[in-house]
Amino acid sequence: MAQKIAPTKSDTVYKKIDQYAEDKKFFKFVHKLMFRNRETFLVAKKPKHTGITPIQKSFNKYSCRIIRKITIETLDPFGYSVENDKEHPEKRIERMGNFLHLKTKNWTIRNLLLFKKNDPLDSLIVKESERLIRSQRYVRSVLIKPIPIENCKDSIDISVRVLDTWSLVPTGAFSSAKANLDLIQRNFFGLGHEIEVNYIKSFNNSTVNTFAYESKYSINNIKNTFVNLSVSSKTDLNNNTYKTIRLDRPFYSTYSRWAGGVYFDYRAYTEFLSDSTGVLAPQNFKIKTYQFWAGHSFDVFGKNTEFGKTTHLIFTAGFNNSAYLLKPDISYDPIQYSNSSKSVLATIGISGQKFHQDKYLFRFGIIEDVPYGKVFALTGGAENKNKVTRAYFGGRFSYGDYFDFGYLQGNFEAGSFFNNGKTEQTTYKIEANYFTNLFTVGNWKFRQFIKPVLVLGINRLNTAKDRLNLVDINGIPGFNTSPLIGTKKVLTTFQTQSYNQKTWYGFNFSPFFNCTLGFLDQGDYKFFSNKMYSQIGIGVLVNNNYLVFNSFQLSFSYYPSLPLDGSNIIKTNAFQNSNIEFRDFQIGQPGVVSYQ
Numbered sequence: 167m168a169q170k171i172a173p174t175k176s177d178t179v180y181k182k183i184d185q186y187a188e189d190k191k192f193f194k195f196v197h198k199l200m201f202r203n204r205e206t207f208l209v210a211k212k213p214k215h216t217g218i219t220p221i222q223k224s225f226n227k228y229s230c231r232i233i234r235k236i237t238i239e240t241l242d243p244f245g246y247s248v249e250n251d252k253e254h255p256e257k258r259i260e261r262m263g264n265f266l267h268l269k270t271k272n273w274t275i276r277n278l279l280l281f282k283k284n285d286p287l288d289s290l291i292v293k294e295s296e297r298l299i300r301s302q303r304y305v306r307s308v309l310i311k312p313i314p315i316e317n318c319k320d321s322i323d324i325s326v327r328v329l330d331t332w333s334l335v336p337t338g339a340f341s342s343a344k345a346n347l348d349l350i351q352r353n354f355f356g357l358g359h360e361i362e363v364n365y366i367k368s369f370n371n372s373t374v375n376t377f378a379y380e381s382k383y384s385i386n387n388i389k390n391t392f393v394n395l396s397v398s399s400k401t402d403l404n405n406n407t408y409k410t411i412r413l414d415r416p417f418y419s420t421y422s423r424w425a426g427g428v429y430f431d432y433r434a435y436t437e438f439l440s441d442s443t444g445v446l447a448p449q450n451f452k453i454k455t456y457q458f459w460a461g462h463s464f465d466v467f468g469k470n471t472e473f474g475k476t477t478h479l480i481f482t483a484g485f486n487n488s489a490y491l492l493k494p495d496i497s498y499d500p501i502q503y504s505n506s507s508k509s510v511l512a513t514i515g516i517s518g519q520k521f522h523q524d525k526y527l528f529r530f531g532i533i534e535d536v537p538y539g540k541v542f543a544l545t546g547g548a549e550n551k552n553k554v555t556r557a558y559f560g561g562r563f564s565y566g567d568y569f570d571f572g573y574l575q576g577n578f579e580a581g582s583f584f585n586n587g588k589t590e591q592t593t594y595k596i597e598a599n600y601f602t603n604l605f606t607v608g609n610w611k612f613r614q615f616i617k618p619v620l621v622l623g624i625n626r627l628n629t630a631k632d633r634l635n636l637v638d639i640n641g642i643p644g645f646n647t648s649p650l651i652g653t654k655k656v657l658t659t660f661q662t663q664s665y666n667q668k669t670w671y672g673f674n675f676s677p678f679f680n681c682t683l684g685f686l687d688q689g690d691y692k693f694f695s696n697k698m699y700s701q702i703g704i705g706v707l708v709n710n711n712y713l714v715f716n717s718f719q720l721s722f723s724y725y726p727s728l729p730l731d732g733s734n735i736i737k738t739n740a741f742q743n744s745n746i747e748f749r750d751f752q753i754g755q756p757g758v759v760s761y762q
Contacts, residue, residue, distance in 0.1 A: 306532070308633065337349075411507070571603070615662075659746060
């Protein structure tokens with residue numbers, strides 16, 4: 167039986183809220199929508215129910231036993247726990263939310279398992295299966311544990327418990343110029359399919375269309391093949407059209423042996439270009455792109471050790487055909503940069519990747535999988551464009567691991583085309599990703615993140631399309647109005663993330679500070695003597711166990727200078743605390759070094 171404890175100050179406050187809302191219909195309705203059952207949390211930190219079996223974290227003692235039965239249980243998002251099977255939703259609104267939620271089908275989860283009935287148990291395979299399930303955007307947490315069979319030493323049962331997230335995500339924005347509504351369903355009918363629909367309405371007569379839309383449908387892991395299919399279509403306010411179809415199977419795990427894909431892209435859009443006199447004029451484009459690639463992973467270090475199971479020789483090859491059905495007049499593109507091309511590329515390399523389970527990174531107290539390992543790869547091939555065939559050679563080396571001073575990941579890439587013995591469009595890219603160990607000061611936990619990026623372009627083509635910028639996703643978050651271009655850039659992002667373990671009236675606050683600094687050579691081959699552009703942001707991740715939707719995030723960004731917007735600009739939610747991403751250590755579709 168659960169043992170009651172003395173109520174805290176926050177408990178008293180929420181009790182008063184309960185009492186105030188009890189006799190007022192409107193506030194009672196709002197209360198049911200917003201708050202969870204207070205009694206759920208007024209219990210001792212010991213388990214609510216006696217007789218709960220401790221979670222078995224290690225499978226080593228059961229290795230090589232035959233898997234007799236696999237039991238899968240998927241749980242609705244509200245009021246349940248994967249660790250405690252005695253927990254159930256107690257509040258009406260939780261049950262209502264679960265009623266409206268279509269939980270994940272058992273066979274959707276079964277398709278993600280890398281083991282099956284009658285297989286010998288392999289603890290590494292079980293751990294990787296748990297990671298694959300946890301990586302799905304419709305899953306909050308997962309627990310896979312062995313169930314010993316009484317009087318049986320050669321067999322084992324496996325239990326898989328999965329806690330869903332609320333998969334329907336509506337977002338939107340409204341201004342005097344336009345309004346948009348974005349609706350995402352990440353687990354359509356519990357199948358793991360994803361649907362996204364975005365509708366935009368313009369109130370500005372200067373746009374070609376008064377409305378725009380974007381839609382995307384994705385089918386993940388078709389029939390346990392880990393083959394994914396996605397189809398998308400978009401028409402914007404300027405009547406530009408984009409359509410894509412992608413069917414691919416990535417190296418989803420170090421245990422996968424083959425990968426490949428087919429990609430089709432159609433774009434019809436208008437872009438303003440300038441001629442030799444600097445006169446701007448709209449130019450129409452129509453482009454069809456086809457891509458095909460395939461790859462295989464080979465065991466070269468044996469299968470008897472963890473190193474051998476997670477380190478492989480990988481070979482991939484691909485073909486790309488970009489056909490321009492409509493392109494700019496030659497006076498606006500004298501070097502014919504926008505022209506049809508065909509290329510063949512192949513990559514060979516060694517890849518080794520594992521994952522470390524960590525907490526308190528970008529989410530409050532939820533397990534996150536951090537990749538570590540190494541990759542060394544060489545890429546070669548040829549491109550035919552404008553009746554000229556050029557060879558291409560490039561390489562990548564990446565290494566990451568946990569050290570005494572924290573986690574450090576480094577990545578170096580270089581690539582160049584070769585035309586008659588001369589290098590063209592050479593790219594050098596150096597990246598790093600570092601975060602400290604979790605350290606504690608009083609009731610607070612902290613981590614410091616640092617992510618520097620250096621991109622160097624040499625002998626790039628004489629066109630603005632073959633230049634770098636500082637815009638948003640590849641530059642400074644929220645920096646989306648920049649006319650600045652160059653051939654070299656330096657970016658560094660600093661982020662201080664805190665986690666407050668002490669509650670304030672039921673709330674846990676995780677404030678974070680973010681700063682991104684960017685330099686662009688702007689064609690003069692200088693970095694730090696040019697103007698520095700920056701974004702300074704603060705935000706907070708808020709958690710409250712009393713609320714049904716117990717996590718949300720707010721952020722504000724300050725821009726000392728934006729090239730077109732002016733000085734001292736403030737934007738809301740221009741970045742999130744998870745903007746700093748980790749690169750994996752896999753080898754995938756072959757391509758040239760990204761010049762972004």
